[in-house]
Amino acid sequence: MSMEALIYNIQHFSLHDGPGIRTTVFLKGCSLRCAWCHNPESIDNRIQMLYDEKKCIGCGACIQVCSNGAQLAGPEGLHLFCADQCMHCTECAQVCYAGAMEQCGYIKSAEQVLEEVLRDKTLYQTSGGGVTFSGGEPLLQADFVAEAAKQLQAEGIPTAIDTALNVPWDSVEKALPYAELFLVDVKMADCQKHKKYTGAGNDRILQNLYRLAEYKPLYIRIPVIGGVNDTEEEMANIVKLLLPVRASIKQINLLTYHDFGIEKGRRFAKEMQRFAVPTDAQMQSFSKQFQSVCESVLID
Numbered sequence: 213m214s215m216e217a218l219i220y221n222i223q224h225f226s227l228h229d230g231p232g233i234r235t236t237v238f239l240k241g242c243s244l245r246c247a248w249c250h251n252p253e254s255i256d257n258r259i260q261m262l263y264d265e266k267k268c269i270g271c272g273a274c275i276q277v278c279s280n281g282a283q284l285a286g287p288e289g290l291h292l293f294c295a296d297q298c299m300h301c302t303e304c305a306q307v308c309y310a311g312a313m314e315q316c317g318y319i320k321s322a323e324q325v326l327e328e329v330l331r332d333k334t335l336y337q338t339s340g341g342g343v344t345f346s347g348g349e350p351l352l353q354a355d356f357v358a359e360a361a362k363q364l365q366a367e368g369i370p371t372a373i374d375t376a377l378n379v380p381w382d383s384v385e386k387a388l389p390y391a392e393l394f395l396v397d398v399k400m401a402d403c404q405k406h407k408k409y410t411g412a413g414n415d416r417i418l419q420n421l422y423r424l425a426e427y428k429p430l431y432i433r434i435p436v437i438g439g440v441n442d443t444e445e446e447m448a449n450i451v452k453l454l455l456p457v458r459a460s461i462k463q464i465n466l467l468t469y470h471d472f473g474i475e476k477g478r479r480f481a482k483e484m485q486r487f488a489v490p491t492d493a494q495m496q497s498f499s500k501q502f503q504s505v506c507e508s509v510l511i512d
C-alpha cells in the first residue's frame with residue numbers, strides 16, 4: 213500500500229528552497245513552537261479549518277452543516293467561527309462557496325505527490341532544481357519523505373529536505389540515502405533561550421547538525437528576529453556553532469523576520485506575538501559576520 217502523509221501545500225516554481233527551480237511539498241506538523249513562526253498553520257499535525265473573515269458573505273451555509281456549534285450567527289448578520297469548538301470534519305469548507313472557510317491539510321499518498329511534482333520534471337532538469345520537502349517539520353513523517361525521495365531519485369530528480377532537526381536521529385537517517393541536500397534552520401545558540409522562544413532546547417538539534425554534516429551538503433537558514441537574536445553577539449555565537457562544520461555549508465540564508473504569521477494565526481484564532489523587523493543595515497552587517505563560515509551568504 214502506498215505511504216501517506218498530511219500535506220498542507222505543494223508550491224510550484226519555488227526559487228528559495230534550494231538550487232534551481234523547485235517544487236516544495238509542505239508537510240503539516242512540527243516539533244517546535246517558534247514564537248515568530250511565519251506558517252503557524254503548519255504546526256498542528258491534524259487537519260485544521262482556516263477562516264478568512266474578509267471573504268465571508270454571511271450566507272450562513274456553514275451554520276446549517278456544523279453540528280458542533282463552531283459556526284455561529286453573530287449580531288447584524290455577521291458570522292462567527294469558534295475554532296476551539298471545531299472538530300475538523302471539513303463539511304463547512306465544502307458548502308462555503310465564498311471560500312472563507314478553507315481546509316488546511318490533506319492526506320496524500322506518495323503516488324499522488326509524485327504525480328504532481330513530476331509534472332515539472334523538465335523544469336528541474338533545465339534549471340538544476342528539484343523537489344524540496346518542507347513544513348512544519350517534514351522529518352516527523354520521515355517514512356513518507358524517504359519513500360517519496362527514493363522514488364524521485366529513481367526518476368533522476370534531486371531532493372532537498374528543509375528541517376529544524378528537532379527529531380530523533382533515526383528520522384534523519386531514514387531520508388539520508390535519498391536526499392542530496394539539507395536546508396537546516398539554526399535559530400540561536402543559547403539552549404535556554406532556544407527553549408523559551410521555540411519550546412525546546414537545541415542540544416538534539418546541534419547533535420543532529422554535526423552528525424548530518426558528515427554526510428550531506430547543507431544550506432543553513434537563520435531567522436533574524438528583532439529583540440530575540442538580532443545582535444552582533446547572538447550572530448557571533450551562531451558563527452561559532454557553525455565553524456566546525458563549515459566544510460559542509462554551501463550557503464547561508466539570513467531570513468528577515470516578517471509578520472505574515474500574525475494574520476495567518478488569526479484565521480484559526482491563534483494569537484501570534486509581534487516582533488520588530490531588523491533593519492537592512494543590521495542584516496548587511498550580520499551577513500558580513502557569516503562570511504567567515506561560508507562565501508555565499510544571502511539575505512531573504
Ligand code: SF4
Nearest residue numbers: 268269271272274308
Ligand atoms: S459559509 Fe462561508 S461565506 Fe457563508 S457564512 Fe459561512 S464562512 Fe461565511
Ligand code: SF4
Nearest residue numbers: 278298299301302304
Ligand atoms: S470543520 Fe469545524 S466548523 Fe466546519 S462544520 Fe466541521 S466542526 Fe463545524
Ligand code: SF4
Nearest residue numbers: 242244246249348376
Ligand atoms: S520550526 Fe519552522 S514550522 Fe516549526 S514552529 Fe518553528 S518556524 Fe514554525
